[in-house]
Amino acid sequence: MEILTTRFGPVTINAQDRVEFPKGLVGVAQLKRFALVADPQVRGLTWLQSTRDPVWALALVSPRVFVPDFAIRTTPDQLRPIQLESAGDADVYVTLNRTVQNFTVNLQAPIIIHRRRSLGMQLVLSDSQFSVRHTINFGAPLRMSA
Amino acid sequence: MLVLSRHRDESIIIGDDIVITVVDIRGDKVRLGINAPVEIPVHRQEVYEAIQRENKQAAQMDPAAARDAVGSNAVAHPRDRRPPAPS
Numbered sequence: 001m002e003i004l005t006t007r008f009g010p011v012t013i014n015a016q017d018r019v020e021f022p023k024g025l026v027g028v029a030q031l032k033r034f035a036l037v038a039d040p041q042v043r044g045l046t047w048l049q050s051t052r053d054p055v056w057a058l059a060l061v062s063p064r065v066f067v068p069d070f071a072i073r074t075t076p077d078q079l080r081p082i083q084l085e086s087a088g089d090a091d092v093y094v095t096l097n098r099t100v101q102n103f104t105v106n107l108q109a110p111i112i113i114h115r116r117r118s119l120g121m122q123l124v125l126s127d128s129q130f131s132v133r134h135t136i137n138f139g140a141p142l143r144m145s146a
Numbered sequence: 147m148l149v150l151s152r153h154r155d156e157s158i159i160i161g162d163d164i165v166i167t168v169v170d171i172r173g174d175k176v177r178l179g180i181n182a183p184v185e186i187p188v189h190r191q192e193v194y195e196a197i198q199r200e201n202k203q204a205a206q207m208d209p210a211a212a213r214d215a216v217g218s219n220a221v222a223h224p225r226d227r228r229p230p231a232p233s
Contacts, residue, residue: 007209023187027198039209045216058204059212080184096212097204103215106204109197124189124197132196136215 003035004054011037011049018051019113019120022081026109026122031056034120036113046093048111048120058111060093066105066136070094074123082112082119089114097133104133 002012013035021032031050037057039045044065050056063070072092076085084090091113094105107130113120150158157167163183170177180188189197 023185025201026187026189027194028201039213039216041209042213042217045212056205057207058201059207059209059216061216065216077184095201095204096207096215097200098207098211098215103211106197106200108193109200122197122201124187124193126190126193132193132200 003049003051005037005049005057006054007047007057008037008040008049011035013037013051016115016118019048019118021120021122023121025058026124036060045096048093048095059096060111061096061105063092063094063105063107063110066094067107067130067134070107070130072110072123072125074125078123079112079121081121082114083117084112084114089116091115099133099135102135104135106132107134108132 002010005011017035017037019034019036021034024030024032031053033051035049035051037047037049039047044061046060048058048060079090093111093113094107095109095111097104097106107125109122109124109132111120112123152158152168154168154171157165159165163181164186165181167179167181168176169179182188
């Protein structure tokens with residue numbers, strides 16, 4: 001099917017790219033249907049694009065890329081909304097954001113996707129040392145501009 | 147707002163299946179135990195609001211900026227592409 005997006009124009013998505021968030025996102029419960037859209041230009045960047053609201057898209061990245069020691073402690077109960085029985089079935093992402101000076105990732109509320117069931121949720125880590133706005137450091141030791 | 151007084155170890159019930167118990171009171175801090183069905187998420191209010199704000203703001207992310215962040219970092223971690231699994 002084709003969906004409309006403000007960032008990428010019309011995008012064709014396959015059935016396996018669709019993901020339903022039964023609870024929506026935290027504080028944004030009305031948006032439940034999304035598509036996972038790989039960024040057309042950069043690897044490792046995925047967009048959680050609402051299929052109903054073209055404006056709504058969150059940039060998702062793998063937390064391990066930015067925070068190597070990031071690990072989630074949770075219980076099967078917390079993951080029941082996406083019927084996750086095995087940790088191996090989960091894709092874990094965090095949302096990317098920017099402040100005036102920095103890029104940040106939301107480590108306190110990662111996005112968990114059960115790819116096989118096409119279900120997703122935003123998990124809130126309650127006793128976490130990880131913050132909603134974790135500043136990411138650019139680890140590249142060498143940067144050159146043209 | 148409905149205001150109820152409770153002692154330690156006393157509870158209130160909301161609806162048929164949400165039970166909130168005063169577990170401990172120390173100074174100006176109250177510890178609450180919450181029993182609710184799994185489909186009812188329970189959050190500290192300030193955490194909920196912070197994440198809500200963050201979600202709304204992150205949804206404004208511009209693709210060029212996101213590519214900058216991810217692209218430049220990918221140089222540092224070219225191998226680590228797999229997302230971690232929850233423990």
